[in-house]
Structures are given as structure tokens and as C-alpha cells.
Amino acid sequence: MKPDPSAVGRxxxxxxxxxxxxxxxxxxxxxxxxxxxxxxxxxxxxGPPLACTGALKDLMTRHYFEGRYADGAVPVAWVxxxxxxxxxxxxxxxxxxxxxxxxxxxxxxxxxxxxxxxEAEGYARDLCGYxxxxxxxxxxxxTPVGRLPKPDLLACCTNICQTVLYWYRDLAARxxxxxxxxxxxxxxxxxxxxxxxxxxxxxGEVIDVAERVAKRRLDWGHLREVVKTAREGTExxxxxxxAGTHTPSPWTGFDSFFHLAPIVTLRGSEACNAxxxxxxxELRHRVKAGIGGLVEERYRLMWDNLPVWFNVREMSTxxxxxxxxxxxTTYTNAWYxxxxxxxxxxxxxxxxxxxxxxLLNEDLxxxxxxxxxxATDYDVQGAVLHSDRSCKPYSIGQIDLKERLQxxxxxxxxxxxxxxxxxxxxxxxQAEARLHAFMETFG
Amino acid sequence: MRNAYIRDQxxxxxxxxxxxxxxxxxxxxxxxxxxxxxxxxxxxxxxRGHDAGRLQAYVCGLVRNALAFVASGGADxxxxxxVPHTCDSLQGFATLAPDFGGWGKPVLRFQHPKGPAxxxxxxxxxxxxxxxxxxxxxxxxRWPADTQLHEAIxxxxxxxxxxxxxxxxxxxxxxDDVALYALLRRGEWLWPEDHLAELEGAxxxxxxxxxxxxxxxxxxxGYVPEPAGLLATLGEAGAYVAGxxxxxxxxxxxxxxxxxxxxxxxxxxxxxxxxxxxCPTRTADQPARIAHLWxxxxxxxxxGLLIHTVKFCEPELFDVPAIRRHFAxxxxxxxxxxxxxxxxxxxQTTTRLEAFVETLTRRKEAS
Numbered sequence: 171m172k173p174d175p176s177a178v179g180r181x182x183x184x185x186x187x188x189x190x191x192x193x194x195x196x197x198x199x200x201x202x203x204x205x206x207x208x209x210x211x212x213x214x215x216x217g218p219p220l221a222c223t224g225a226l227k228d229l230m231t232r233h234y235f236e237g238r239y240a241d242g243a244v245p246v247a248w249v250x251x252x253x254x255x256x257x258x259x260x261x262x263x264x265x266x267x268x269x270x271x272x273x274x275x276x277x278x279x280x281x282x283x284x285x286x287x288x289e290a291e292g293y294a295r296d297l298c299g300y301x302x303x304x305x306x307x308x309x310x311x312x313t314p315v316g317r318l319p320k321p322d323l324l325a326c327c328t329n330i331c332q333t334v335l336y337w338y339r340d341l342a343a344r345x346x347x348x349x350x351x352x353x354x355x356x357x358x359x360x361x362x363x364x365x366x367x368x369x370x371x372x373x374g375e376v377i378d379v380a381e382r383v384a385k386r387r388l389d390w391g392h393l394r395e396v397v398k399t400a401r402e403g404t405e406x407x408x409x410x411x412x413a414g415t416h417t418p419s420p421w422t423g424f425d426s427f428f429h430l431a432p433i434v435t436l437r438g439s440e441a442c443n444a445x446x447x448x449x450x451x452e453l454r455h456r457v458k459a460g461i462g463g464l465v466e467e468r469y470r471l472m473w474d475n476l477p478v479w480f481n482v483r484e485m486s487t488x489x490x491x492x493x494x495x496x497x498x499t500t501y502t503n504a505w506y507x508x509x510x511x512x513x514x515x516x517x518x519x520x521x522x523x524x525x526x527x528x529l530l531n532e533d534l535x536x537x538x539x540x541x542x543x544x545a546t547d548y549d550v551q552g553a554v555l556h557s558d559r560s561c562k563p564y565s566i567g568q569i570d571l572k573e574r575l576q577x578x579x580x581x582x583x584x585x586x587x588x589x590x591x592x593x594x595x596x597x598x599x600q601a602e603a604r605l606h607a608f609m610e611t612f613g
Numbered sequence: 614m615r616n617a618y619i620r621d622q623x624x625x626x627x628x629x630x631x632x633x634x635x636x637x638x639x640x641x642x643x644x645x646x647x648x649x650x651x652x653x654x655x656x657x658x659x660x661r662g663h664d665a666g667r668l669q670a671y672v673c674g675l676v677r678n679a680l681a682f683v684a685s686g687g688a689d690x691x692x693x694x695x696v697p698h699t700c701d702s703l704q705g706f707a708t709l710a711p712d713f714g715g716w717g718k719p720v721l722r723f724q725h726p727k728g729p730a731x732x733x734x735x736x737x738x739x740x741x742x743x744x745x746x747x748x749x750x751x752x753x754x755r756w757p758a759d760t761q762l763h764e765a766i767x768x769x770x771x772x773x774x775x776x777x778x779x780x781x782x783x784x785x786x787x788x789d790d791v792a793l794y795a796l797l798r799r800g801e802w803l804w805p806e807d808h809l810a811e812l813e814g815a816x817x818x819x820x821x822x823x824x825x826x827x828x829x830x831x832x833x834x835g836y837v838p839e840p841a842g843l844l845a846t847l848g849e850a851g852a853y854v855a856g857x858x859x860x861x862x863x864x865x866x867x868x869x870x871x872x873x874x875x876x877x878x879x880x881x882x883x884x885x886x887x888x889x890x891x892c893p894t895r896t897a898d899q900p901a902r903i904a905h906l907w908x909x910x911x912x913x914x915x916x917g918l919l920i921h922t923v924k925f926c927e928p929e930l931f932d933v934p935a936i937r938r939h940f941a942x943x944x945x946x947x948x949x950x951x952x953x954x955x956x957x958x959x960x961q962t963t964t965r966l967e968a969f970v971e972t973l974t975r976r977k978e979a980s
Binding site: 288291292293294296297298328331332333335336337339340343351353355356358362364365367368371372374375533534535557559562563565566567568569570574587 | 666667668669671672698700701702704705706707708709712713714722724726727728729731732733734736737740741744893897899900924925927928930931933934935937938949
């Protein structure tokens with residue numbers, strides 16, 4: 171069979187972008203960082219910024235830059251954060267995470283602009299802000315990352331919510347590409363054997379479709395390597411998170427929201443692991459040197475649910491000024507809990523279990539147990555539960571969780587209503603007043 | 614009345630009673646196991662009792678009401694709750710009520726496979742049905758013999774056929790919507806043989822040979838015909854429901870051969886479930902759903918489409934734009950109204966319904 175000349179051209183362009191463009195971007199970024207006039211230390215409440223934040227930006231810029239040239243060159247999959255991505259990585263897919271992209275849109279406060287035209291078409295504002303932002307971006311072509319590659323495959327797993335299925339179905343209709351689904355039965359108590367068998371069955375079905383779209387067979391040996399790499403990345407991410415058990419914590423929970431990006435979007439790649447080695451080493455150094463995420467860490471808090479992306483800076487500053495540091499979050503911890511359960515010698519069985527037993531796919535006693543464990547391990551005195559209008563599965567039960575955490579762990583808990591993506595659902599003054607009142611209770 | 618009936622069923626027929634949350638439960642399995650399923654759609658109205666505040670205001674009213682209702686003892690007559698896995702909110706309810714308080718008796722779950730029909734989904738449904746049966750046995754029900762399953766499926770197929778006939782021949786049924794829907798919705802809690810007898814009686818008495826409904830025919834898609842005042846308002850405005858895709862009613866009427874296939878009882882039971890009309894809470898196959906809606910619309914002779922959703926119901930809301938696009942492309946007037954499962958229809962919604970019916974009436978007269 172003759173190779174398609176346009177495909178060859180696109181592949182060449184992609185390789186140039188990857189092998190020449192990306193290193194050039196890195197070099198330019200490095201040059202900018204080293205030649206930039208050093209700012210005097212900020213007099214604010216935060217400790218010195220993490221040095222590897224620049225490397226994080228480079229890594230993510232590279233990922234999105236290479237993505238611009240990926241379609242037509244390599245198979246492209248748009249993937250939910252809880253999908254067993256190892257399979258796609260082993261098949262050579264370039265993966266795009268609409269949730270990560272939607273977080274970027276939320277940080278950039280673009281959600282109202284992107285969602286507005288959709289709402290005029292009948293999409294309710296009560297729908298998940300990530301979904302509205304991402305679909306709005308696809309419909310309008312507006313994105314802060316330049317361009318997203320068109321997917322050849324949409325890969326969705328319901329272990330984080332059912333919303334992703336509706337969201338991806340909408341994308342599938344727009345792009346007219348196959349949608350593969352891993353449907354994970356919700357875990358009440360312990361997963362049932364027939365639930366795990368169902369997930370295992372679906373993994374097999376997904377591999378068939380993914381192979382067909384990629385036009386190549388899965389190399390199981392390579393998949394084992396990818397799984398090992400993903401596990402190592404997950405462990406490294408766990409080590410970074412556990413740095414927060416030290417007092418003072420060498421970083422803040424809000425930092426961890428941003429440094430989460432590689433484990434979500436690049437899990438299973440060596441670039442991801444290399445980045446987390448750097449981050450871990452820096453955090454270790456800060457622990458040894460007594461450098462905290464805050465200049466003065468007076469109180470340690472836990473955060474539950476997604477961040478309020480468009481307000482992270484303001485909220486973290488408000489709290490940091492009172493010496494309050496989020497040293498752990500249930501959200502960032504979720505990426506440590508699951509990936510490490512996949513075993514190279516029982517790929518399908520262990521993946522079925524690992525991807526079924528995700529925080530959001532387990533019952534409330536499991537979530538409460540996790541929160542209590544985090545509260546103890548990280549020695550927190552309080553918690554803020556973000557009651558997220560855009561994420562019902564994460565938010566249902568929080569009113570009871572608040573009471574139980576207060577009672578069982580002896581910590582102060584605040585329930586704060588917001589939306590992770592859409593600033594129109596954010597009452598700034600009201601929220602700040604509640605946070606001030608919460609801080610005052612600590613004396 | 615409902616409680617007295619349930620008590621009578623328990624005492625006289627030694628049946629277990631299970632309160633069933635929306636939308637679709639394997640009712641033939643319950644019947645075969647001598648279990649009375651009593652559905653709990655809210656109930657409508659402001660949530661009652663101090664547990665009303667245990668869910669945020671942005672959670673669907675049905676789930677908030679159900680939690681408040683069971684926690685205040687409203688469902689105590691039942692031996693257990695059965696929660697089909699319909700949506701994220703009901704999934705949360707199924708852990709919140711038993712694990713954090715509100716319901717002290719057993720909670721059974723039935724997890725529907727999501728997404729398209731696949732071999733894995735069919736195998737899973739069959740396994741999940743057996744698992745549910747095991748759980749029912751654990752609370753005192755009897756394991757169903759294959760013959761009992763076959764008989765139960767046949768009974769429910771007869772109910773399906775009668776319900777389909779009354780809905781599909783709506784113009785020839787001389788009952789107003791309030792009376793017809795009261796009859797159809799009694800199937801949510803009556804023992805199936807009792808419901809079948811009522812349906813047969815209604816067919817004999819009210820289904821005629823020629824059209825007796827002369828108002829504007831309307832099609833509805835949505836969740837549940839609540840508040841009941843909605844039907845009365847439509848009737849008073851001069852319309853009647855000719856096409857029904859309410860999740861609580863028409864969307865649970867199996868038409869065609871599914872479930873009639875020969876074969877092992879458990880496979881037939883799975884086929885009964887999987888053959889149900891498209892619902893966004895299960896298959897999420899939007900093109901199939903729209904094709905189904907369009908076939909109801911054409912068959913019913915409806916003049917407009919009413920989309921009637923419960924606020925915050927994501928599965929329904931995600932389909933609304935595509936439904937609106939499709940019907941608008943065919944020049945069909947569409948009205949979307951949301952309810953929060955109130956006890957009484959709001960004045961604003963009443964006005965919108967009246968205006969919509971008036972528009973349809975004018976179009977009908979003009980044509």
C-alpha cells in the first residue's frame with residue numbers, strides 16, 4: 171500500500187515540531203528566565219515560588235505545541251482524566267485532556283464568553299462548566315492554547331461522573347469520530363466480581379476500537395512498559411504530595427492544583443516522570459531548608475473538590491494572609507490513589523480494579539475515611555469543602571461529611587458554594603465574608 | 614390509600630414491598646419474586662422534615678424530596694429501597710441515605726450499563742439481574758424459578774401492550790389527560806395483575822373506534838408529569854397529550870418484539886430492559902433517541918413539542934439542544950419548561966403553557 175503523501179507531510183511537520191520546535195521553545199523559555207531581571211522577593215504571605223514552575227510551563231507548552239501538529243500525523247485521542255490512558259499511550263496516540271483544557275479556560279475566565287452562545291442554543295447553565303467551556307471552545311475555535319488537534323477517537327470513562335459521557339457524546343457528534351466508553355459501576359462497599367468483569371470486558375472492546383483507529387496492533391510488551399512508567403509517575407506524584415505532611419509544608423495545595431497537570435495529561439510518559447523527579451527533589455530541598463509555601467504557616471487546612479479555578483490566586487492570597495495553608499486536597503490525591511494499582515503482570519484485571527476504585531466512584535464512607543486519613547496524616551486543623559455547583563457527584567454528601575469530619579476528626583469545616591469553572595456562579599463578597607468568618611474561628 | 618394497599622399486599626399475599634426510585638427497575642423480576650415495587654418519584658412539593666437540608670439546593674428536586682421523604686418515615690411501610698443507577702445524583706442518594714442516615718432498612722441497587730449496546734453490556738445486565746435477585750433473597754424474597762420469570766415477563770408484556778395502545782390511540786380514548794395519567798401512573802405501585810385488570814377495563818370502557826379528543830394534540834418529552842396541574846392546565850387551554858416520552862410513563866413502555874424472544878428466562882429479562890425506548894440515563898444514544906421522538910411525533914399527529922424537565926437533571930438537559938434543533942428544523946414549535954417538582958404549577962409556567970397552546974391552536978386553524 172502506498173503511503174498517503176499528505177499524511178507523510180503531516181507526520182514530517184509533527185516530527186519537526188517535536189524534535190526542533192519544542193527544544194527551541196524550551197531554549198527560548200530558558201533564555202527568558204535566565205535573562206529576566208530578578209524581581210526582589212515579594213513581600214506577600216507566600217514563600218519563595220517553586221523554581222520548577224518554569225519547567226512545568228515549558229512541559230505543558232510543549233504538549234499543547236506538539237498537539238497543534240498532531241492530527242493527521244499520529245492518532246489523536248481526547249480523553250477523560252479517569253480513562254485508562256496507558257492503552258492509548260502504548261498505541262502511539264497523542265492525548266488531549268478536555269478537562270485540563272477546560273481548567274485553562276476557567277483560569278482564563280473564558281467560560282462565560284464560550285458558554286454564552288451555547289446557552290442561546292439551549293444548553294442549560296446548570297450543566298457542568300467544564301463541559302460548556304470545552305464544547306463552546308470547539309464550537310467557536312477559541313482557545314488559549316492556539317489550536318487543539320482534531321480527535322480521531324474520543325475515550326471516556328464514567329468513573330469520575332456520568333456527565334463526561336454526555337459531554338463526549340456531544341463532541342462525537344461534532345467531530346464524527348468513534349467514542350469509546352469504559353463504564354465503571356459505582357462501588358458501594360466493595361466492588362462486585364461481575365462489576366470488575368464488566369470493566370475488564372470493556373477494556374478489551376476499547377482496545378479493539380483503538381487499534382482499528384490507530385491502524386496498528388497493541389504491543390503488549392510496550393503496554394507493560396507504559397504501565398510501569400505510569401505507576402512510577404503516580405508514585406512520584408504521591409511523594410510530591412506527601413511533602414505536604416511536613417511542617418511547614420514546602421508548598422500550598424493551590425500549587426498542587428497547577429502541578430497536577432502532567433499526571434493528568436502525560437501519565438505514562440517519561441517526560442511526566444522527569445518533571446516530578448525535579449519537583450520532588452525541590453520539595454525535599456525546601457523541607458530540609460525549612461522553606462514553606464507560606465512565609466508563616468499558622469494553620470493547616472484540607473481542601474475538598476475541584477478548585478475554584480478562576481479565583482485560585484485571590485482565595486489563596488486571602489487565606490495565606492491569615493497564615494492558612496491548604497496542605498492537602500482530596501482532588502490532587504485522587505491521582506495518586508488509582509494509577510499505582512495497575513500491575514504489569516495482570517494488566518486487565520488490575521486496571522479494571524484500579525479504574526473502578528476512584529474516589530468519585532466510591533461510596534461516602536470511603537470518601538469520609540479518606541478525608542479522615544488525610545486530616546490525620548497532614549495534621550490539619552480545618553477543611554474547606556467546595557460545594558461545587560458544576561460537580562454534583564463530588565458535592566453530594568458534603569453537608570453530612572462536614573458534620574462527621576467536625577465530630578470525628580475534631581477539625582473546623584467550612585462548606586463554601588461556588589463553581590469550579592463559571593465565575594457567574596461566584597458570589598465574591600459573600601464567599602470572602604464566609605472565609606473571613608471561618609478564619610476568625612481559629613482565634 | 615397507597616399505604617393501606619401496600620399493607621394489604623404484605624399481609625394477604627405475603628409480599629415484600631420495596632420502594633423503587635426512578636427510572637427503570639426490572640419490574641418483571643420483582644413480580645416473579647413476589648415483591649411489590651412501589652415507585653417513589655419525589656414525591657412532589659417542598660421537601661419535608663429536617664433532612665431536607667442535607668442536599669444542596671442545586672441537586673435535583675426529586676432526589677432532595679426523596680431523601681427528606683424516606684428520612685421522615687414516609688416509606689417506612691416498605692421493606693427495602695431499590696435504587697436503579699439513573700444518574701449521579703441518585704447514585705449519591707443510594708449511599709447517603711443508608712450510610713449517613715435517613716434509611717435504616719436494606720438498600721438494593723441496580724446498575725444499568727451506560728452507553729451503546731455492546732456484548733459486555735448485555736453480559737453485565739444479566740449478571741446484575743442475578744445479583745439483584747440474590748440481594749432480594751437475602752431480605753426474604755424467594756429465588757424465581759424460570760417458569761415464574763417467563764410468566765412475569767409475559768404479564769408485563771401484556772401491560773406494555775395495553776399501555777402502548779392507550780397512548781398510541783390517545784385521540785380515541787375518552788378520558789381527559791388527568792384521568793388517563795392517573796390510571797397509567799397507578800402502575801407505579803399496584804401489583805401488576807391489579808394494574809392489568811384496570812388497564813383492560815379502561816380499554817373496554819374508554820377506547821372507541823373514532824377520535825373523541827378534539828383539542829390540539831401535543832407531544833411531551835421529559836421526566837415526570839408533575840405537578841399534576843400541568844395536565845389540567847393543558848386541558849383547560851385546549852390541548853391534550855397525544856405523544857408521550859415522559860421518563861415515568863411512555864419511555865417505559867416496551868413496544869416491539871424485545872422480551873418476546875424465545876430463550877432462557879434471564880436473557881429474556883435482560884432483553885426486556887434493554888429493549889426499552891431510548892433514555893439518556895441509560896443508553897445515551899442521542900441519534901436513536903431523536904429518531905424515536907420523531908417517530909412518536911409523526912405517529913401521534915402532534916402539533917408541537919413540550920420539553921418538560923426537572924431542574925438540574927443533567928441527562929435530560931444535555932439532550933435539549935439537539936431535540937430543539939431537530940424539531941425546529943422541521944418547523945415544529947417547541948416549548949421548554951422546567952419544574953422543581955413543585956406541588957403546584959407556577960403562574961409563570963401556566964401562562965407559558967397557555968400561550969404555547971394558543972400558538973398551536975392558531976397554527977392548526979391556519980392550516
